[in-house]
Structure formats: structure tokens, C-alpha cells
Amino acid sequence: MLLLASVAWPGLLAALLIGLGTGFWAGPPAGRLPRLAALLVVILALACLATALAGLVPGREGFRVESAAAMLAAYLAGCGLGGLSRRAQS
Template identity: 50%
Template sequence: MISLVVPLWPGLAASLALGLAIGALAGVPRVRATRIAAGLPLLALGLLLGLAGLDTVPGRAGLWIEIAALVLACYLAGCSLGALARMLSGRTS
């Protein structure tokens, strides 16, 4: 996994930064429909992690799935941290 992260760290850092910005701008979802919509990327991450963990896709396509799982995980972590920062700062709008 380290050999995968080392060349991809700029993209992973960019996805984390983008997630921080989006999470800080959007905040925590409050309406039921937005909570459902926010859960869809989590389902996608679970699917990608399942495919990557079980090694069901070999070769280059499997590598793309692992990269997508890493990038999406960094983005969602950034979104969560940004939303948490907005919530702790007390901004409501």
C-alpha cells in the first residue's frame, strides 16, 4: 500500500483539501434527503473497498479501483473534517 501512496500523495492531498473546502462550505446535512445523498459516496466507498479487499478485479483495472478507493476516502475524510470545523465554529449559514 505504501508503494501506491508514495506516487499518489499529491492527488490524495488535493482530494483532502477539496473535501475540507466542500465540507466547510456545505456543513453537516440537516434534511433527510441530503443525509441520504451524503450516504451515497459512503456506499460507493464501501463497494470500492470491498472490491479492492477481495482482489476480485485483477490487473490495471484493480489498480484503478484501489486508487479510486484511496482518493474517495481522502475526499470523504476532508468533507467530514470540514463539516466538523464549520459546526464547531458556530457558523450556521
């Protein structure tokens, strides 16, 4: 995992910053359907993370799955932080 962080840190940083901007621009989910969609994305991210941690995909493709899981987690964290900062600002 340290190798992943040392190689993919620009992508992780970009995912976090894009998530911050998206979360601030869109704000937190307001209705029932957007909250359900956000929950679905989080469940999908957890499934991707579980696949990466279990090592189900070997080799180069496994590295890509791990990278995608890490970047999706960084993006979702940025979206959450951006939405919270917008809510705090209001």
C-alpha cells in the same frame, strides 16, 4: 498499499484538501434527503473499498480501482472534517 500511497500521495492530498473545502463550504447535511444521499455515497465508497481489498480487478485496472477508492475515502474524510469545523465555528 504502500506503493499506492507513495505513487498517489499528491492525488490523496488534493482529494483531502478539496474535501475540506467542500465540507466547510457546504457544512454538514441538514435535512433527511441530504443525509440519505451522504449515506449512499459512504455505502458506495465502502463497496469500492471492498472491491479493491478483495482484489477482484487485476492489473492496471485494479490499481485504478484502488487509487479511486483511496481518493474517495480521503475526499469523504475531508468533507467530514470540513463540516465538523464549520459546525464548531458556528
